[in-house]
Amino acid sequence: MTMIRRSWLSAAAVAALLLVSAPAAQAQSADVQRSFRAFLDRDIRPAARAQGVPDSVLDDALGGLTPDMSLPDLVKPGDDGAVAEFNAQAEFKSPAAYMSEKALAGTAARGRALLAEHRAVLARIEAAYGVPAPIVVAIWGRESAFGTADIRHDAFRVLATKAHLSRRKAMFREELLAALRIAAEGHLPASKMRSSWAGALGQPQFMPTKYLQLAVDFDGDGRKDIWDSVPDALASIANYLRQSGWQPGRDWGFEATIPAGLSCATEGPDVSRTIRQLVSAGAARVSGRPFPERELAGTGHVLMPAGRFGPAFVATPNFYVIKAYNNSDLYALFVGHLADRMAGAKPFRAPWQTPPGGAMTRGDVYRMQQRLVALGYDVGSVDGLAGFKTRRSIGAFEAKSGRPETCWPTPALARSLG
Structure with a gap:
């Protein structure tokens, strides 16, 4: 009887609160x-x-x-301004989920068919802008499911x-x-x-300012129609990449083994070596083939988008040009890998692992970044997203504290930071 009464009082209290809060x-x-x-x-x-x-x-x-x-x-009235605990944007969620093999395989198959269907216009676009057709089509697929997404x-x-x-x-x-x-x-x-x-x-998912700057009329009808014209949409994507610095003749990157002696804390576009130097330090393609001769003298970067818990890569500057389209390592990697898959490449060799202790929320990473900044590390933006500066700061902290370098936020690391 007492328990029933307490439940009734609790419900009444809730109802009263709702009546007060509704106005x-x-x-x-x-x-x-x-x-x-x-x-x-x-x-x-x-x-x-x-x-x-x-x-x-x-x-x-x-x-x-x-x-x-x-x-x-949104920052709504009454919000305290704290970062949201969970990510709304797919590109900043779980690497394993984003790189779903099922999604990649299906998208690559559709992309190959569209490469054949639009071969002539894509050849003209590639000649005009120097961006490979598979890269253009991969962005088209990622942004709007090749123009079929319900926007x-x-x-x-x-x-x-x-x-x-x-x-x-x-x-x-x-x-x-x-x-x-x-x-x-x-x-x-x-x-x-x-x-x-x-x-x-539109189909390329341009922000309005980018539309005004970079959309092109490639079908010659007098309109820059990224909504209904496939030639305009694809050429606008290629123009975006070329104007962002795409280097014709270079790849975007290669899946590679990065040995322990080549620190994951050296990741990032601002740490440049030639690919030949990375090979001398132990980097090797997972395929067993050598890096193309044309690439060896060019700039290369260590890329580890899941730290030591996922595939590693030697990226070229073109990888970061793709990031200019969407500022996410996972996005750029999805696009580059999807383009390779359209050309017949195999799935990732290394698995996307679940880190010990499970995934962390955006709020967890945000608080970790705050503690790293307090210790003097440069994490880039304190935003709850594990970008390359956060990843390599984690690696530097791990090395300094005598831990194995993982370059990835984990619950155990969060506890060690206090």
Whole structure:
């Protein structure tokens, strides 16, 4: 009887709290709506008009717009500003999940068919920009499932919400203004502009500023149509990579064995050696074949996107050009490996392992980064993402404390950092 009464009281208490909190939540929502409208009317509309966007486009794009509070990475009223515990973006989740062999094999098979189907236009694109067709098609596949993905968000709602409430307000404000210019210039009506949850557009998933800078009309119809024209979409991808520094004639990288004597803490694009020097230090291709002669004098970098718990690579500068498209090691690796698979390469030789103690959340990594920074290590951005600077700082800390170098965040390492 007592237990039943306690349960009833608990339920009543919860109900009372909900009754109290509901008006507060409604008031907060109304405050957000008002501030959102004020932001659009007092900031975005005048700024867009100054860039030549007519009121008719502003009304089509922004009229009646409400913030989308379901989007990830927003700083909502009452938030404490702490980083989210879990990652919303696939590229920064588990390496093993992202590099699913099933997904890679299926995407590669479809990619090979599309390489054949669009052979003529891809040959012209490769001749014009120097970017291999498989790399272009791999990005196409990763970004929009070769143009078949259902991209359903209202681009203006996404960009306006993030310009008002995200952690990167200034960046998304610029993107929102660029999207308004796209509509004003007649590339696509505002009513038809759909995007990802991050505001990326079309088959290549360009942010609006990148569209204005890098989209091309390759089919010659007078429009830079990355939404419905395959030649325009593919050529725009190639132009993006070439303008980002793609080196024609070089590969993106090679899966390799990196011996213990070649420290994982030497990873990164800012640590450069020739591939010949890396070979002298013990790096070797897992295939057993030598590195191509044309590559030996070129710059190479150690790449270990899962530390010692996954495949290792010798990357060329072109790997980091792919990263310019999406700033994730796993993304660039997926694209490079997928391109190789289209050309007949085998799956990764080394497995993607689960680190001892299991995976860590983004919040766990964020707190680890804070402790490493306090100890004087350079982790890059303290953002909860295990980028190359965080990985090599972990390796340097492990070596200094007499631990085996893994260059990867683990629960045991977090405990040792205190």
